[in-house]
Structure formats: C-alpha cells, structure tokens
Amino acid sequence: MTTVVNFKQDIATTSQDKPIFSDERKYKMIAEDVSVYYDDIIAVKKVTMKFKDRSVTSLIGPSGCGKTTFLRCLNRMHDMTKSARVEGKILLDGEDLYSKSVDPIYHRRKVGMVFQKPNPFPTMTIYDNVSAGLRLNGVRDRKILDEIVEDSLKMAYLWDEVKNNLKKPAMELSGGQQQRLCIARALAIQPEVLLMDEPASALDPIATQKIEETISHLAKEFTIIIVTHNMQQAVRVSDYTAFMYLGDLIEFDETKKLFTQPKNELTAKYVQGQFG
Amino acid sequence: MMTASQRRAEYRALFKHNVGGRLVVDKIMMGVVFSCVIIAIIPLGSILLEVFKNGIGALSVEFLTQPPGAIGSGEGGIGPAIQGTLIIIGMSSLIGVPIGIMSGVFMAEFGANKLARTVRFFNDVFMEFPSIVLGIYAFLAIVLVLGHFSLWAGAFALSLIMFPIVARTTEESLKMVPMTYREAGMALGIKKWAVTIRVIIAAAKGGMITGILLAIARIGGETAPLIMTVLGSSQFFAGFDTPMDALPLRVWRLSLLPYDSAQMQGWGAALVLIMIILAINIGVRYYFSAKNKKGNPITRLLRGRVK
Numbered sequence: 001m002t003t004v005v006n007f008k009q010d011i012a013t014t015s016q017d018k019p020i021f022s023d024e025r026k027y028k029m030i031a032e033d034v035s036v037y038y039d040d041i042i043a044v045k046k047v048t049m050k051f052k053d054r055s056v057t058s059l060i061g062p063s064g065c066g067k068t069t070f071l072r073c074l075n076r077m078h079d080m081t082k083s084a085r086v087e088g089k090i091l092l093d094g095e096d097l098y099s100k101s102v103d104p105i106y107h108r109r110k111v112g113m114v115f116q117k118p119n120p121f122p123t124m125t126i127y128d129n130v131s132a133g134l135r136l137n138g139v140r141d142r143k144i145l146d147e148i149v150e151d152s153l154k155m156a157y158l159w160d161e162v163k164n165n166l167k168k169p170a171m172e173l174s175g176g177q178q179q180r181l182c183i184a185r186a187l188a189i190q191p192e193v194l195l196m197d198e199p200a201s202a203l204d205p206i207a208t209q210k211i212e213e214t215i216s217h218l219a220k221e222f223t224i225i226i227v228t229h230n231m232q233q234a235v236r237v238s239d240y241t242a243f244m245y246l247g248d249l250i251e252f253d254e255t256k257k258l259f260t261q262p263k264n265e266l267t268a269k270y271v272q273g274q275f276g
Numbered sequence: 277m278m279t280a281s282q283r284r285a286e287y288r289a290l291f292k293h294n295v296g297g298r299l300v301v302d303k304i305m306m307g308v309v310f311s312c313v314i315i316a317i318i319p320l321g322s323i324l325l326e327v328f329k330n331g332i333g334a335l336s337v338e339f340l341t342q343p344p345g346a347i348g349s350g351e352g353g354i355g356p357a358i359q360g361t362l363i364i365i366g367m368s369s370l371i372g373v374p375i376g377i378m379s380g381v382f383m384a385e386f387g388a389n390k391l392a393r394t395v396r397f398f399n400d401v402f403m404e405f406p407s408i409v410l411g412i413y414a415f416l417a418i419v420l421v422l423g424h425f426s427l428w429a430g431a432f433a434l435s436l437i438m439f440p441i442v443a444r445t446t447e448e449s450l451k452m453v454p455m456t457y458r459e460a461g462m463a464l465g466i467k468k469w470a471v472t473i474r475v476i477i478a479a480a481k482g483g484m485i486t487g488i489l490l491a492i493a494r495i496g497g498e499t500a501p502l503i504m505t506v507l508g509s510s511q512f513f514a515g516f517d518t519p520m521d522a523l524p525l526r527v528w529r530l531s532l533l534p535y536d537s538a539q540m541q542g543w544g545a546a547l548v549l550i551m552i553i554l555a556i557n558i559g560v561r562y563y564f565s566a567k568n569k570k571g572n573p574i575t576r577l578l579r580g581r582v583k
Contacts, residue, residue, distance in 0.1 A: 106465070107465075113459075136461075136466040136474055137466060
C-alpha cells in the first residue's frame, strides 16, 4: 500500500517544484543541427529547436516537409529504418540521445509517442494495452498497475467510456477511442515528453475536440510536441509553433506571434493558406 | 481551342460503352474461374473417395492395435505403424518447430542484413530439396555413424524437411503484422525481443500455426527419408535407438505385396494416415480458436488463411 501512496506523491511534488506557467521554464529538449537522410536524400536540414518544459509545440508545414521525420528523431524511432541516418545532437535534460553510450530504450521510456493512426496492440484487451509498457518493462504489482491504468485512462479522457469494459479487446473500440487508448498507453509509462504525430488526422471533429482537450490538460505535466496539418489546431493547443518547409526550419516562435506577425514571407503565405 | 468541358466529354466518349458485351465477358470469366476450381477439386475428391472406399473395410480394432501378422495372411494390423508415425511426428516437431520459428523470427525481425539474406536463400533452397536426399544425408550422418537404423535418424531427417517450411511461413506471417505495432512497442521503451514475442508473434500466431500444420502434414506422408532412417519394423516401440515402423512405410510395403488382403490393409493404413493428419489439424486449430474465441482481425484473418 505504501508504494501506491509514494507513486502519487512523486507526481505531486514534481509538479510543485517547477512553476507551471512562467518564463523560467527550463528547456526540456534541445535539438541541435539535426539532419536526417534517407539513403542519399536529405529530409531534414540542420534543424535547431529548443522545447521548453511543460509547453506544447506544434510542427506545421506542407506534406513532405520533414515534420514527422524530425519528430521521429526525438525518440530515436529512425533506428528501425535501415535507410535513415540522423546527424546532429538531441539533448534530453542535457543528455545526448544519439551518443554511443546511450541505450535508446532508456530514453524511449521518458519520451512517449502517439502515432498518426491508432495502433492499439491487436491481441490485447484495453487494460493490457494501457499496462503493456509497464508489464513488459518489469512492473508486476497488480495494485500499481490498476492504479496507473485508471490514472492514464482518466488523463486521456477515456476512463468513463471504458471503466466497465477493461477486459474488452482494444480493437472493438471506435477509432477515436482507440487513439485516446494509445494516448493512455503512452502516458502509462510516465514519460516526461510526449510526441504526437498528427494524432487527430484520422478522427472526426468531436473525437478531435476530445483529443485537443486532452492535450491542453496534459500540457500541465508534460512537454508536448505535436505534428499537425491543421493550423487551427496548432493555434488552439500550442504555446510555440515551428514552420518547416522542404526540410528546413523556416520559423519558430510563440504560436500567437507566428500566426499574427510572421517574420518570414513563406510562413506568412502558409499560415494565410496561400499554399500548402 | 476546346474548352475544358468539351475535352472532358471527349475523354468520356473514349470509354467503351458495350455494357452488354462486358457483362458476357464477366460471366465467361466467372465460368472459367469456377471450372478451374472444379478441376482442382476433382483429383482431391476422387483420391479421398478412393482411399475411403477401399480402406474402410480394413478398419477394425484389431487392425488399429495389433502388430502385422504373417505376410499375406491378412491378419494383424498396423498398431506399430500408427505409434511410430505419432512418435516421429512428435519428435520431428520438437526439433523442427523451435528451430523453424526462431529462424523465421530472425529473418522477419532482424532480416535487413547479409546474414539474414543468406539464411533466407539457403532456407528456400532447402525447402525445394528432394526428401530422399535428406534421407540419404541422415543415413550417412546418423545411421552409419551409430551403426544402426533408429527413430533419432528418422526424426532428424524429417525435421530437416520441417524447419524450412516453418521458417518461411513464420517469416511471412510476421511480415504481415503492420510496422506500426512494432513502432508502438518500441516507443514504450520495450525491448525488441519482448515486443516481438508479446505483440508481434501474438498477432501472427494464426499464420504460424497454419505453417506448422502444413509442415506436419508434409512430414506425416514422407516415405523416402524413412526408408533410409527408421527402416520399418513389425514391433511396437522399443526405444528411440531402434528401428521403427511408420504409416507411409507400411502403406508402401503393403502396396508392393501381391495379396488382396495386403492391398486392402494398405488402403486402410493410408486412410488412417489421412485421418491422423486431419485430426491433428482440426485439434490444433480448435485448441487455439477456443483459447482466443473472440480473437482480433489479424489472427482471424491469418487463421482463415490456407495455403
């Protein structure tokens, strides 16, 4: 029972230590001169970006501009793609993700990811999906698992819809519910950073609204980086926005500034919907 | 200069309009496809019918449980052959299935390198090997070394036939599992082997089982390698180190005898062999579908997949 209590206290103290909305938020993640190649083709060109702790950053830009490719660098997802090569530094709390001595698994536990299409594990129940990251990383205590599953599903705004059916196969949920399940699954490993790759692109407006509510709510505890095609969504959910074009980072600023007073002509055209 | 709508009208005019003719072609194609199915089914049906018709008369408790009687007497049965076939299938599976699954997992999940490409190439070559060659190899490697025919040698030869089939079907089933599940697992910081076992293999289980059953059906009917390894016997099991009988061997020997009673027993043995393979198939599928009654789209899909 004591362990359960401790777990809750942990979250409480960390949220108190760092004031939530102030300009003194430290940088949680820093990308320095990051380039990504697929064989000989360069997809991301020397991008440097800093992500403040407990902020929401949107990556916008036309299709093929390298947003997703860049996002996937932030938890070393490209390790799985044979042809991809990443150059540059990505620091998480000052530690380089790509240094040789770092096991990517250790970092992926700190950096959760939600994908474009909902991808709950097909053979598992709702409960097993949410707890998979914990169980397969060695957490056995049933009480802790139950508590984290409930907590994560509540954070993803899915708890009320599934609390009586936790043993139901995850594939029987609707698309929007599946996506929120994937968010809960990512949150269950207690990440510090959450990466989201167009999490609402496959969803209807109501499900999208729910996901956006979830994001705003989560921003109080996590650093969130979200790729989106929907500029209104970027305005609604993010503190900072980065505009990318053909692999270059064109402009990176506070969301309000980027959309109202863009410094770059290309950004201005894109946010006004003149091309895309 | 044509307007855009005029041009579109011209494009539309290019389409064929003989809907009636196309419906006829559609019907003809359906007919051709359907007759091909019938043509493929006829031999299968007639074989089953023939085996059933000729073999059913031989079946009796004595036939299923007794060792063979004197040649041509029409007495005795195929007890040792049934026992031998079950033991050999079991032993070969114990050797061949784990090796096959592991090589399949290696090729599918760790397969983007030279070693895996080499393994895949030799695996494919291996799959096409004439089984008699594998029998001769087992004869040279085990029978001659030990100095006598044995169950071990037979199981070894058949496992060589089995593992490339299991490896290939495992690889194919694993590749059908979408990449996005692997990514989801990796993004949770789960180690690759755990993702492979708990997520990927769990999703591909149905297809892998189909592969294993195919391999069992294949080795269940193999005769040539068994001639070179277990030899045949009219005794019940007396140790893994001794010669043993098996149903295909018994069918082969009985069919060579010039007595009507032996011919009939041969048909009976063939019928029993088919029934055993069928029973293993249905049993294994039932076991796994009962365990996973609701299932999910992928396992349901794979379970329904018959090669």
